[in-house]
Amino acid sequence: MDGGIVRRTCHFCVHVGVWEAVAWAADTLPADIAERLTIAYEPIWAIGSGTPATTDDIAGMHGEIRALLSELLGAEDGAQVRILYGGSVKPANAASILALENVDGALVGGASLVAADFLAIAARVRDGLRAGIGDEV
Numbered sequence: 001m002d003g004g005i006v007r008r009t010c011h012f013c014v015h016v017g018v019w020e021a022v023a024w025a026a027d028t029l030p031a032d033i034a035e036r037l038t039i040a041y042e043p044i045w046a047i048g049s050g051t052p053a054t055t056d057d058i059a060g061m062h063g064e065i066r067a068l069l070s071e072l073l074g075a076e077d078g079a080q081v082r083i084l085y086g087g088s089v090k091p092a093n094a095a096s097i098l099a100l101e102n103v104d105g106a107l108v109g110g111a112s113l114v115a116a117d118f119l120a121i122a123a124r125v126r127d128g129l130r131a132g133i134g135d136e137v
Helices: 003-028 031-036 055-073 075-080 091-098 115-130
Strands: 038-041 082-086 105-107
Touching (some): 038 055, 055 075, 055 082, 055 091, 091 105, 091 115
């Protein structure tokens, strides 16, 4: 199989896992949990690969997660849940990822092990907040 087919297969599997996890949280956790709930999404194929999803893929998945949360919890509560993106977040892509709608923060993996990289990501967050981008970050 070529990489495109494998990636689509994994993307489908991730969708199923995400829906099940979000539905479980909405059905199982206390009703007043939304403002304290954080969901982290990381494509399975991105784990340890050094290859992040495209910003279009990230925006699409986070939009679908937000829509599902709004459907399950109601629009107001669904909007309060923080959704983080994880998957090869690096200084070079942090600003573009964190500026996306429905991306409320980052789950930083390998880049957190290198102080200079982690500090560069933190600087991107700071700069975005100063510019009024990603007020939830």
